[in-house]
Amino acid sequence: xxxxxxxxxxxxxxxxxxxxxxxxxxxxxxxxxxxxxxxxxxxxxxxxxxxxxxxxxxxxxxxxxxxxxxxxxxxxxxxxxxxxxxxxxxxxxxxxxxxxxxxxxxxxxxxxxxxxxxxxxxxxxxxxxxxxxxxxxxxxxxxxxxxxxxxxxxxxxxxxxxxxxxxxxxxxxxxxxxxxxxxxxxxxxxxxxxxx
Amino acid sequence: xxxxxxxxxxxxxxxxxxxxxxxxxxxxxxxxxxxxxxxxxxxxxxxxxxxxxxxxxxxxxxxxxxxxxxxxxxxxxxxxxxxxxxxxxxxxxxxxxxxxxxxxxxxxxxxxxxxxxxxxxxxxxxxxxxxxxxxxxxxxxxxxxxxxxxxxxxxxxxxxxxxxxxxxxxxxxxxxxxxxxxxxxxxxxxxxxxxx
DNA sequence: CATATTAGAAACGGTTAAGTATCTTATTTG
DNA sequence: CAAATAAGATACTTAACCGTTTCTAATATG
Numbered sequence: 001x002x003x004x005x006x007x008x009x010x011x012x013x014x015x016x017x018x019x020x021x022x023x024x025x026x027x028x029x030x031x032x033x034x035x036x037x038x039x040x041x042x043x044x045x046x047x048x049x050x051x052x053x054x055x056x057x058x059x060x061x062x063x064x065x066x067x068x069x070x071x072x073x074x075x076x077x078x079x080x081x082x083x084x085x086x087x088x089x090x091x092x093x094x095x096x097x098x099x100x101x102x103x104x105x106x107x108x109x110x111x112x113x114x115x116x117x118x119x120x121x122x123x124x125x126x127x128x129x130x131x132x133x134x135x136x137x138x139x140x141x142x143x144x145x146x147x148x149x150x151x152x153x154x155x156x157x158x159x160x161x162x163x164x165x166x167x168x169x170x171x172x173x174x175x176x177x178x179x180x181x182x183x184x185x186x187x188x189x190x191x192x193x194x195x196x
Numbered sequence: 197x198x199x200x201x202x203x204x205x206x207x208x209x210x211x212x213x214x215x216x217x218x219x220x221x222x223x224x225x226x227x228x229x230x231x232x233x234x235x236x237x238x239x240x241x242x243x244x245x246x247x248x249x250x251x252x253x254x255x256x257x258x259x260x261x262x263x264x265x266x267x268x269x270x271x272x273x274x275x276x277x278x279x280x281x282x283x284x285x286x287x288x289x290x291x292x293x294x295x296x297x298x299x300x301x302x303x304x305x306x307x308x309x310x311x312x313x314x315x316x317x318x319x320x321x322x323x324x325x326x327x328x329x330x331x332x333x334x335x336x337x338x339x340x341x342x343x344x345x346x347x348x349x350x351x352x353x354x355x356x357x358x359x360x361x362x363x364x365x366x367x368x369x370x371x372x373x374x375x376x377x378x379x380x381x382x383x384x385x386x387x388x389x390x391x392x
Numbered sequence: 393c394a395t396a397t398t399a400g401a402a403a404c405g406g407t408t409a410a411g412t413a414t415c416t417t418a419t420t421t422g
Numbered sequence: 423c424a425a426a427t428a429a430g431a432t433a434c435t436t437a438a439c440c441g442t443t444t445c446t447a448a449t450a451t452g
Contacts, residue, residue, distance in 0.1 A: 008417090008418055008428090008429060008430080009429080010419075010420080035409060035410085036410070037409075045430075046429085046430060046431065046432085047411080048411095048429085051410095051411065051412080052428080055411095056410080056411080057409095057410075106309075109309075110309045113302075113305075113306045127370075127371075156381075159385065162386065165369075166361070166362075166365070169362075169368070172368050174323075175323075185352075189352045190354065194386065194389055204399055205399080206398065206399070232440070241400075242399085243441080244399085244400080244401085244442085244443085245398085245400080247440095248398080252441080253441095
């Protein structure tokens, strides 16, 4: 007998449990359909505890996304081969999506027009972040130019942004992580053949 | 003096005014933020009149979309030239979007995950309608094959769907009608060069 | 002109969920 | 071990908005 009479969580332990519950509710239901009650219930606590830490629903969910969404990779591949660099670049974009999984991607896409969450949405899904993500691509292409693989000046901007555009389309239309097969197809069937 | 003491609308006149108000509210606010009250107010009538005609909000908005969203074109271009056929095909997709305008496109994209409206969303925005829209593209390509312009059997499916994919990406990412410049770029800079 | 329709107006009831307040009780800390 | 802290539980307030109801008055129709 003599079970633990209770096991009241406090501080960081409780906070982490709440943030995890918030993340799961978000993945399962999306922002609009989750409620503070449902998050509290999932974390086996109650609303008041939530409001003691975050002043409203948007702040709670932003905090959960901040923790659970992987940060995008920053290293720019430089293998001495354009084709491989582009594949690795796209794989670097795909990896975070594989970690979060299809449910969360679906939920995130549903929030693309939600102003109170937009800052927490990964750049790969966000409109208007072309330049930021495109910068890495440009570096890859400049490296290829140094090796004499391409002539950057005579490449159309549309071709330059094509790998990223197709990658994004894949995510936006399928709502799931982008497969390796898709990545190599984008590069080998579309992008590379366009470089003459 | 002697103004018209009143001018109470009835029947079809009133119904059209309500549907127009519903369409405008939808374009301005999106489904989630428009209310039956706001539609009634915009149509200068009241909620009860709306509920006498449509049993709920979803039905009202579906009816409005049904009227105000142009039906997609059905004719498949056959000019004797592949490049021109594909440009005309994409223009046929762009035309309805130009009619509805950027605000409505934005609102429609916001509803892509809304089950009660999804059937009213134009195929060009809807996921899972590739085959329907792609059929026209396939016919165009078969015609080109008959003329000896291409060999369909050795074309990757990814290249076949590329014009449509890029068109869709353009709409999904920019939330506005697709310009003619973009269409010709997709065809002349990307698609045609990939056919050897 | 009499009668049936249907619009106008306004109040009402129900639901959902956000956010607050209060009180009790477990656990930490000095 | 006493006092402070923070969790648990629950009730409450507020707000938005859907959908209904009821009553009055305008207008169409026979």
